[in-house]
Amino acid sequence: MLSKRLEKAINDQINFEYYSANIYLAMEAYFAKQNLNGFVNFFKVQIQEENFHASKFFDYLNQVGANITIKGFPDPKNDYKSPLEVFEAALKHEQIVTSRINNLMSIANEDKDFASIALLQWFVNEQVEEEDTFNNAIQTLKRIGDNPAALYLYDQELSSRTFVPPTNTPSAGQNQ
Numbered sequence: 218m219l220s221k222r223l224e225k226a227i228n229d230q231i232n233f234e235y236y237s238a239n240i241y242l243a244m245e246a247y248f249a250k251q252n253l254n255g256f257v258n259f260f261k262v263q264i265q266e267e268n269f270h271a272s273k274f275f276d277y278l279n280q281v282g283a284n285i286t287i288k289g290f291p292d293p294k295n296d297y298k299s300p301l302e303v304f305e306a307a308l309k310h311e312q313i314v315t316s317r318i319n320n321l322m323s324i325a326n327e328d329k330d331f332a333s334i335a336l337l338q339w340f341v342n343e344q345v346e347e348e349d350t351f352n353n354a355i356q357t358l359k360r361i362g363d364n365p366a367a368l369y370l371y372d373q374e375l376s377s378r379t380f381v382p383p384t385n386t387p388s389a390g391q392n393q
């Protein structure tokens with residue numbers, strides 16, 4: 218059985234994952250305005266990832282008979298000035314997510330809650346990938362600089378990103 222402290226912290230994380238999706242929707246809107254459709258696709262996929270993360274926590278709470286409480290969140294930033302600014306903000310956001318997942322893991326460890334530890338280990342690994350994705354994009358955008366032809370090629374490349382739901386993960390989130 219989940220401790221009340223962990224139940225609340227996972228509920229907060231469900232909210233934060235949906236908040237992440239909303240932040241990325243505002244980023245998608247920036248690229249839609251620039252007609253950079255590969256970047257638009259990148260963020261559409263990212264939003265699917267965040268919804269998947271939220272569902273995974275949601276399904277886990279449901280499976281273990283915990284209470285689920287849905288809350289709102291603040292407006293996301295809507296005034297980005299460049300692709301690089303967008304991706305630097307996204308990386309900063311993912312670093313916050315990572316520290317939140319680490320905090321959840323600390324609570325689960327203190328509780329000796331082995332089921333939650335197994336779930337959270339998946340998220341620990343996922344955050345390594347999440348940060349790597351944005352880090353790579355930042356490095357590429359720095360190399361592109363002010364070269365519109367290179368930006369066009371990178372946009373083409375990002376149009377091939379697709380969302381593939383993981384199949385071998387703990388909790389019912391695998392069915393999402």
Ligand code: FEO
Binds near residue numbers: 234237266314
């Ligand atoms: Fe749900 Fe991008 O971490």
